[in-house]
């Protein structure tokens with residue numbers, strides 16, 4: 001009776017789940033096989049000619065610095081995420097323990113070459129709260145050097161549990177500048193793989209103790225496979241205020257939202273346009289661009305970038321802010337795109353200053369003059385009139401700069417930020433912050449004001465036009481099935497967990513219309529509203545956080561256990577009867593148990609905990625532990641004589657780290673493991689591919705909870 005009735009959970013579309021799983025797998029980048037060092041030539045003549053001509057650096061000496069840095073590997077950067085109390089404690093442990101290990105390991109690594117001087121990790125001063133750091137080591141260094149294995153383990157494990165994010169320094173900038181608040185409606189138009197999306201979600205949740213934010217983040221990508229990277233990325237953040245859509249953002253559909261009692265056109269307070277680009281700012285990370293770089297790409301992308309930006313501006317609320325960013329240095333993809341739109345939006349849209357939001361960041365001002373060029377022979381043109389007829393489909397009038405005065409006084413192109421690699425040893429990047437002052441000239445004022453006047457128009461559009469139906473085809477998602485007010489499963493859950501008056505059962509959903517509900521997801525009210533109003537207008541890929549999981553156990557009245565993933569959201573609603581206070585030592589004990597057949601016995605725990613467990617019904621529960629300022633909560637399982645923590649391995653390591661427990665049994669030395677495996681096999685590998693371990697930004701697979709399936713216990 002304990003088996004999971006898989007065939008029942010998905011009667012409607014038995015293959016959808018498997019497909020989804022495969023898609024998620026396929027979305028993970030393959031293990032990298034970097035080209036042997038020698039085969040990359042760090043040179044590209046057109047690149048140098050083009051950018052020298054555009055004067056992206058102010059002197060020859062600076063140009064030399066620029067080129068020198070472009071040819072070096074990028075240093076590793078990461079930022080600490082998560083709630084304030086946990087992030088502060090993790091920061092303290094990083095500064096004390098991790099950096100001590102860092103100095104030791106780097107000294108060991110470099111002893112022969114460089115003596116014993118080690119550059120200390122550098123705090124990125126423009127990122128708030130000392131939460132972002134740069135190490136003078138490349139990813140390759142960290143992956144390939146045995147002395148650094150503990151540092152590497154730390155990075156992998158804390159990334160997987162979502163407590164740090166290994167993100168390029170410059171990529172942290174757009175979300176900072178966008179300044180997302182908990183009540184904001186946020187659209188990330190080109191979101192995959194989602195490192196910036198993660199930051200947007202974190203900002204949405206940054207208001208301390210305010211419960212579930214009233215705003216939301218909608219992350220979109222045109223590439224269906226890459227949408228699953230977003231799902232994967234966001235899973236670690238467990239936000240009920242998040243959804244993933246799959247649409248071409250240059251024609252992003254108009255949607256609706258209920259405000260008060262009125263259905264209104266959906267406009268966003270914040271829009272991120274991190275558009276597809278030639279990527280030449282990432283040469284330090286993607287060295288193959290050295291061989292491929294040509295100017296044709298930029299001219300090709302300009303149009304798409306413009307259309308995405310324009311649609312973003314349309315979807316923006318008056319008074320709202322939009323960030324346009326690329327990892328390209330090319331003015332054709334940057335200032336020219338902004339100028340192209342600003343010419344048409346007159347005084348309704350304005351580039352605003354944002355440098356002051358990034359104290360200590362070194363950058364150049366946006367360019368106010370540039371010369372478009374043909375990509376084969378790199379012939380530069382000062383005005384469109386000079387462009388020969390046969391080049392006029394490639395070089396468009398809109399790619400040319402305004403007069404120098406206009407560029408500054410009318411369009412404020414100088415307010416853009418250009419970050420060059422040598423300024424603080426990063427990748428190259430471009431970012432501009434725009435504010436919408438009025439409805440755009442082609443928008444009627446009504447559509448920009450949420451006064452519901454547009455209501456009739458909006459509801460006429462309720463049925464999608466048939467040409468929209470075309471892009472809705474393709475891979476079919478399982479449906480989103482929300483609970484209604486009389487859901488029998490809910491009564492059983494509510495009876496067991498006493499969810500309280502404030503909990504709205506209609507914010508729970510499953511992904512199957514018929515059959516037994518297996519996983520129950522939780523989302524915020526606004527996300528439910530968006531799905532219900534817009535499901536037919538846009539392809540929605542994912543939303544909701546897994547919060548309850550079917551788990552049928554003898555003698556336990558409720559057929560659902562809590563899921564660790566969703567605990568942070570439902571925790572506040574759960575009644576006293578399913579909460580157990582445990583002390584620090586007990587929680588360390590519970591987390592350190594890695595043998596599922598021998599769960600910790602209640603009799604071996606502290607007297608306090610034993611007393612707390614008296615008259616406590618068996619089944620799923622919350623383990624609560626207070627250590628100083630820090631309140632930790634994990635999912636647990638109370639058996640007849642045992643108590644266990646029900647936490648996956650990465651979370652276990654994170655919690656043990658915070659609690660000061662012993663991590664040694666979780667430290668893996670892959671170099672030693674490999675050596676041992678080779679010795680066991682009695683033969684030598686050719687040793688060619690030594691980095692087929694976890695890719696840096698891709699946490700490994702599913703990483704299921706390590707406990708046994710509870711179904712088989714007691």
Ligand SMILES: C[S@@+](CC[C@H](N)C(=O)[O-])C[C@H]1O[C@@H](n2cnc3c(N)ncnc32)[C@H](O)[C@@H]1O
Pocket residue numbers: 171189190191192193194195196197220221222223226247248249250274275276277308
């Ligand atoms: C520069 S990457 C975005 C990186 C992402 N913002 C991050 O920080 O992880 C550009 C993304 O735009 C997507 N894209 C390209 N054309 C698009 C379109 N027309 N609409 C929406 N997304 C598009 C690509 O699939 C790609 O994932």
